[in-house]
Amino acid sequence: MRTYHQSVTKLLDATLEVVRTKGYAATRIEDVCAQAGVTKGSFFHHFKSKEDLALAAAAHWDAHVSAFFAEAPYHGAADPLDRLIAYVEFRKAILTGDLADFTCFAGTVVQEAYRTHPEVAAACAGAITGHARTLEADIDAAMHRYGVVGAWTAEDLALHIQAVIQGGFILAKATGSAATAAASLDHLGRYLDLLFAGGPSRRGAGQEDEPPS
Amino acid sequence: MRTYHQSVTKLLDATLEVVRTKGYAATRIEDVCAQAGVTKGSFFHHFKSKEDLALAAAAHWDAHVSAFFAEAPYHGAADPLDRLIAYVEFRKAILTGDLADFTCFAGTVVQEAYRTHPEVAAACAGAITGHARTLEADIDAAMHRYGVVGAWTAEDLALHIQAVIQGGFILAKATGSAATAAASLDHLGRYLDLLFAGGPSRRGAGQEDEPPS
DNA sequence: TGGTCCATACCAACCAGTCGGTATGGAAGC
DNA sequence: GCTTCCATACCGACTGGTTGGTATGGACCA
16 A cells, blocks of 8 residues: 555545546546646656556545445445345435536546556456445345345346446436436336335335335 | 548548547547548548537437437337337347447447537437437336336436446446346346336237337 | 549647656664 | 754656647549
8 A cells, every 4th residue: 555645645536536527538637736736746756657546546436435335324224125225325315516526436437448548447347346245245135035036146236236326427417417317226226126025024015106306 | 411421431430439449538530540541631621620520420329329229129019118128138139249339439428528528428418318218108108008107207217228228338347248237237127027017917918009119 | 623532741739757856854873 | 962864755847759730732523
């Protein structure tokens, strides 16, 4: 790990913000420096290249995401399916403010860099799949609890959930509205409800409608 | 526009290919020219700027997608829900070859350009939402036929389907495998099945009399 | 003869990365 | 205490390759 000084952290935070609004290729190092309030000389003291920055930013993002979701309030429920659905609801709840504020750094960069910068893309991909993996335990538990079997796995479903989230971001950028992403997450929540509804003793009913988003 | 000349078409096709592998910001005009087998002089005879090219490419993509899906074989089924599921299956079936060959130009560009090039992003967004709109009639028909009501609309669901597809592309880039996108489309198909399963006489039963759209 | 199409040479801006230099602070020696 | 020495952090002018875009001339039509 890198030695963390104020400037480094500021540069990494700035990178997340700038890349999420402009994309990776379009962000200039000077943009990042300006955003961080740091000079170019300082930048190149800490990072040897733009790609070096991107790799560090991916790790920074991974750490940020891990901590953020570890502390998030959706882990409270006793039922694993309820926790899973609470996760989706939480993802919906954080769709506030500017698009660049809730959009995924890793997803943005992977799409852009998967061919041009394989190492950077791999680091970002690791952040996504790693985050997906945090859902697998609950999915597995829910599958066992509700006796659900099908032609799919916990890993499958965890990745599908991420796909819906990532796709929601793209659609939100296309329509210019976070509501589109929220509506997609509603569909995802409905899917999870229906998928596990076949099993024993699911709460309430299987046909209820959701409250307005 | 006059696509009467071979060079223009070749440049537009080249743009789709290059942008889908490198992203918009990272594609150089000379890359496009090389891919098209055309010189820069010819390029600037037909397009006045890179942004002009991007706008034309978005329209080209839109036309290509419209024609491709209009001719696709998933419209044959009598039941609207069967047509919808056939669409998803078709989207799965075309996930072959290189990632850049089945990935969405519009989705890639929207993500990158939504802030930096609003007009280009808008053109790409139009291609996505326009394509989604082609599903709405079948969704509406299926909702009506199976008596499904919920806190969602045909437009909602059509956009959700696109979100899953777009998200699948990102996950495929992250995992390096089209199988991830296919698995996500399987989940989507399952969702559609479950969503409409509550209604009367799911397929296999009875006589269907709806003409194909 | 004038317009379309295309090629080559070229320009100017942009930007990643360099480089010579300064500031600060801590450890070691006296 | 004070000096010397060095390492880390930082600064900003500069450079050179890249690249979007232009200028110009010529081939080939109608």
